[in-house]
Amino acid sequence: MASRLVQTPEIQKLLDRVSGLTVGGGDPRTKQIVRRIVSDLYTTIDEFDITPDEFWGTLGFLQQGAMEFGLIAPGLGFDHFLDIRMDEADKAAGIEGGTPRTIEGPLYVPGAPLAKGFARLDDGTDKGEVLVMHGRVTDQDGQPVAGAIVDVWHANTLGNYSYFDKSQTDYNNRRRIETDAEGKYKFHSIVPSGYAVPPQGTTERLLGSVGRHGNRPAHIHFFVSAPGYRHLTTQINIAGDPFLYDDFAQATREGLIPDVVRHEDAEAIRAEGLNTPFAEIDFGFTLVKARSEAEGELHARPRVPPIA
Numbered sequence: 001m002a003s004r005l006v007q008t009p010e011i012q013k014l015l016d017r018v019s020g021l022t023v024g025g026g027d028p029r030t031k032q033i034v035r036r037i038v039s040d041l042y043t044t045i046d047e048f049d050i051t052p053d054e055f056w057g058t059l060g061f062l063q064q065g066a067m068e069f070g071l072i073a074p075g076l077g078f079d080h081f082l083d084i085r086m087d088e089a090d091k092a093a094g095i096e097g098g099t100p101r102t103i104e105g106p107l108y109v110p111g112a113p114l115a116k117g118f119a120r121l122d123d124g125t126d127k128g129e130v131l132v133m134h135g136r137v138t139d140q141d142g143q144p145v146a147g148a149i150v151d152v153w154h155a156n157t158l159g160n161y162s163y164f165d166k167s168q169t170d171y172n173n174r175r176r177i178e179t180d181a182e183g184k185y186k187f188h189s190i191v192p193s194g195y196a197v198p199p200q201g202t203t204e205r206l207l208g209s210v211g212r213h214g215n216r217p218a219h220i221h222f223f224v225s226a227p228g229y230r231h232l233t234t235q236i237n238i239a240g241d242p243f244l245y246d247d248f249a250q251a252t253r254e255g256l257i258p259d260v261v262r263h264e265d266a267e268a269i270r271a272e273g274l275n276t277p278f279a280e281i282d283f284g285f286t287l288v289k290a291r292s293e294a295e296g297e298l299h300a301r302p303r304v305p306p307i308a
């Protein structure tokens with residue numbers, strides 16, 4: 001049922017006025033977008049007979065939730081929708097293959113320490129299961145990409161990220177690793193845990209109001225970049241997580257769920273220079289050649305500054 005009221009000349013004129021179409025100045029594209037969004041919201045209000053109490057209550061909810069927009073967006077699938085749109089644009093442009101992209105999330109911190117070939121990500125205080133992850137960065141012909149930067153970040157075993165969790169050391173579970181001549185990267189860390197949106201926060205309240213939960217399965221974030229290649233934003237999931245296919249952020253994608261191999265034999269442990277059983281993930285990243293300099297760059301979004 002379309003809104004009859006919104007289609008009336010009076011409301012159409014109102015929409016033109018509030019979106020600046022009756023005045024000069026401003027940005028034409030912004031005027032069109034504002035008009036569409038406001039018109040769609042007027043229609044929603046009219047079709048669902050939204051009461052003033054509901055409207056002002058929602059406005060207050062959004063004001064309180066401003067700090068959580070970075071979580072509300074993936075919770076409502078916007079991050080995943082943008083990924084799907086980029087996939088579609090690639091397909092239309094004849095670009096195929098490469099490691100699948102998936103959402104960045106709001107918890108990246110730039111400027112993590114840079115290591116060559118290998119890094120230990122954790123500071124040793126979290127007694128979680130030891131993780132050894134390694135692989136190669138290659139191009140679409142399988143040739144190694146030397147000097148690629150694997151920028152990796154993940155949560156601790158409580159599901160918290162350093163910087164945002166002030167109890168952790170700076171850049172804990174965050175590093176940039178430059179691939180060697182064979183395109184190889186490797187790190188030691190701990191297997192991260194999944195996490196949930198903040199309890200009683202606006203995201204949880206919003207999801208709860210539609211009967212949803214705010215849990216993410218355990219995952220590890222990556223930016224992978226190299227001169228001449230498209231910037232890759234992706235994650236891998238830890239196989240076996242109960243929320244693997246029930247991610248509130250909708251970020252799980254086939255091709256990003258590598259096997260986790262558990263090692264308990266003394267020789268394998270010694271070979272890694274460890275003294276405890278560990279989990280191993282072997283995962284390679286395939287980069288796609290960039291057709292423009294812009295494709296090699298990380299897209300803009302609000303991010304925290306590097307730690308001084």
Ligand SMILES: [Fe+2]
Nearest residue numbers: 105107219221
């Ligand atoms: Fe995350």
